[in-house]
Amino acid sequence: MRIALVITSLGVGGAERLVTDLADRYAADGHQVLLVRFHGEAELRPCDPRVRLENLDMRRSPLGVLAAMCRFRRFIRAFRPDVVNSHLVHANILTRLLRLVTSMPWLVSSAHNTNEEGRGRMWAYRLTDRLADISTNVSDEAVAVFEQQGAVKPGRMLAIHNGIDTGAFAFDPVARAHVRSELGLEESTPLLLAMGRLWEQKDYPNLLHALAGLGAGPVPPTLVIVGDGPLRDELGARADSLGVADRVRFLGVRHDVPALMSACDLFVLSSAWEGFGLVVAEAMACERPVVATDCGGVREVVGGAGFLAPPRDAQALTEAMKRALYLPDEQRQRLGTAARDRVVARYSLDAMAEKYLAVYRGTDGRDEE
CATH class of the missing domain: 3.40.50.2000 (Glycogen Phosphorylase B;)
Structure with missing residues (x-):
């Protein structure tokens, strides 16, 4: 054909x-x-x-x-x-x-x-x-x-x-160690990952407000945002005004997405609207806990293998992130396995x-x- x-x-x-x-x-x-x-x-x-x-x-x-x-x-x-x-x-x-x-x-x-x-x-x-x-x-x-x-x-x-290619998107401990070393992060530092174009749809201000709501805690989490777009400077200024600029890194466009997924402890999608939410499925294939806004087809993707919050609700997003970050290790592992199994079977x-x-x-x- x-x-x-x-x-x-x-x-x-x-x-x-x-x-x-x-x-x-x-x-x-x-x-x-x-x-x-x-x-x-x-x-x-x-x-x-x-x-x-x-x-x-x-x-x-x-x-x-x-x-x-x-x-x-x-x-x-x-x-x-x-x-x-x-x-x-x-x-x-x-x-x-x-x-x-x-x-x-x-x-x-x-x-x-x-x-x-x-x-x-x-x-x-x-x-x-x-x-x-x-x-x-x-x-x-x-x-x-x-x-x-x-x-x-x-x-x-x-x-x-x-x-998605579930062969390419799979948890890789070697890639995890490499990326975290590149970022200068100890294994004990919680790494939050968000990915997508820096524009209105992805609602990164919502995510930055949710991060501020988490507080620093005994080990402050680091948020990495991958992507570029017209709101880059505005988001940097917003992070500074919220007092979280030292915990946020803008990495720009990257082509090592599976490695970044493996490196994170929590993947977050803060979108105001979505069609499907491909990055959510990719993170789930890498056995990562996910927190996502309940918009478009995201609920169809996540099912019971992640956490959902209403769009444009920073407080609810903060609470969902807390629940995901502080899961006991055994529950975290079970959730990651269930997430990958769901993606392999459906997507x-x-x-x-x-x-x-x-x-x-x-x-x-x-x-x-």
Whole structure:
């Protein structure tokens, strides 16, 4: 099968990791794969050299968009895909519009969130819905939200949970020791890890307030935040004003995510909204206790193998973090084992790739559950 995967960019994010993982998996299985991004450097990229990687280098101007769409059309016409699967809102809408002038035997649009940040984007989804053969989203709740807001008609969007490579994401004591040594942390120092773009969705101010609520204690916990984004300076100033700047480290973009997961004692997701919460599943696969805000599909991921707190409630987040940090060792170990078992059973990369393939073949992905 000739598969064209299309995404807005290849920065460091959950959707981007999913798409590059899919590209590698399908290339390894003998499919021909084209991966197209609209702009930006490829901070993440497929490992398999058989994946053809293209950048449309789209500029933010009418002529820049037109030039990128012309390049996009040439790539699709030359590759002659059996299926095109676009991911994220800008790629979804632009790929649908391209179908007005370019033949695509089967088009799948994949959203990755409950909140597309504005009515305009939901209207764009609604107005172009008929141009896609089927759409997907990353959780049952995300699908329900799209239907409730009229972005898709009922039955036109399927839930396909994100999948992770449970071989790569597994607890590694050697990696744990290496990262903690790099950070200058004793084994007795509790390490909290948060990961994701520094922007409104992840609600890092909520996390910083929750950290301040923990207090220093006999051994002050250290919070490491991995990622970059427009709120970096603002968050640094917020940490300073809360008196926790000496306990917070901003590491920027990192590519050793499984090692960082292994190094932490608690993974925290403080988001105001999510589609799925891929990093939560990755932490669970590494047998880490997780505390997460109850938004989007996060509850579906965590089940009974972690702790949930309401979004935008720093006090509740603090209490959940306390419960997780002070678990007895035996309970912590049991929780970690249960978390990994849940991810392996429900959210493996193999299962996700097969569900997407079923949709590519024109069958209902729900039949594969």
